[in-house]
Amino acid sequence: MGVVLSASYEARACGVRTAMGGGEARRRCPEAVFVSPRFDAYVEASRAVFAIFEGVAPAVEALSIDEAFLDVRGLEHISGTPVEIAQALRVRVRTDVGLPITIGIARTKFLAKVASRVAKPDGLLVVEPGEELDFLHPLPVERLWGVGEVTARKLRARGITTVGEVAATPEAALVELLGRASGRHLNGLALGRDPRPVKHRARRRSIGAQRALGRRPRPPDEVRSILIALVDRVCRRLRKADRLCRTVVLRLRFGDYERATRSHTLARATASTAALQGAATSLLEAAEPTIRHRGLTLIGVALTGLVDERAEQMALPFDQRRELDAALDRVAERFGSSAVTRASRLGAGEDLTVPLLPD
């Protein structure tokens, strides 16, 4: 039957959770209705909703297929206050797309995200600047963005169970416990600090595909052809995005559900299916003894080290290519991805004096 991809609020009330096995879900909620996923429909609905967002806010950062940050600063005289904008968005998405949405409004991304989670389903919650810490501090540590099972366990072992207790813990102690980046990050979030800007149409940094194999042993030839098909799929997506990749990552999960990755970085970035299939199958061959020994339950491939195709065509040295790619990322952030294509054409020597304008 597979696993639960998503559950209605009624099913959640019975204890059904995402990624739970289908059998367990049925046991907990015998009256539940099980439906197969329709990804095309989700993508279509997502596009429609994001098109509405794009029409309202100058900066829209997609967080996933069904979540986004909108920076609505400076729109008071055009579209109204954040609350008015949010109310209008909820009405518009419901009437045009037929879906309820939940909105959290706050001064930072993190606070807005927590607010929307608290307001779910079909709600609207504002965290005013003066109320931020009162809102945040009673929440359990798991609500902090970046605190999952492992980090929550570490914090709880130190007697830190609420966001307020994280805020009361010196940054140095958090850094010692969780590492430099996580420690600083969590300390900031717990104090209501989150300087991350809303990144307009951030560009993807990796493209991947994977397939669960179940517990049944698979002959090496079958594994190999599954991998080749996966690489073919991601290569199509890579080319469709006009990008090239330099690093191929092979993802494995073994019989005991331990995971491993193997990677290889090519001398040149490419979108050639043959080249990437060659790299991926070499990685697989090198891993075959381990696979024979431990069994394989999942195989996947990820392409990383993505660069803009046109930047690569200019045959710049690697460090300059990266510099250019970073510059194009900044262009994408400000003007959207179509501006990137134009910018890289200009950068390829066509005419650098043409002004770069948003669409």
Next chain:
DNA sequence: TCTGGGGTCCTAGGACCC
């Protein structure tokens, strides 16, 4: 009944270069 598929970011060690 064992666990989907798509991502992001961080860390650490070793190789290599200046």
Next chain:
DNA sequence: TCTGGGGTCCTAGGACCC
């Protein structure tokens, strides 16, 4: 011959998110 610092890149792994 020995010693040192600083930086980048690659590989592998880990945690986390939806």
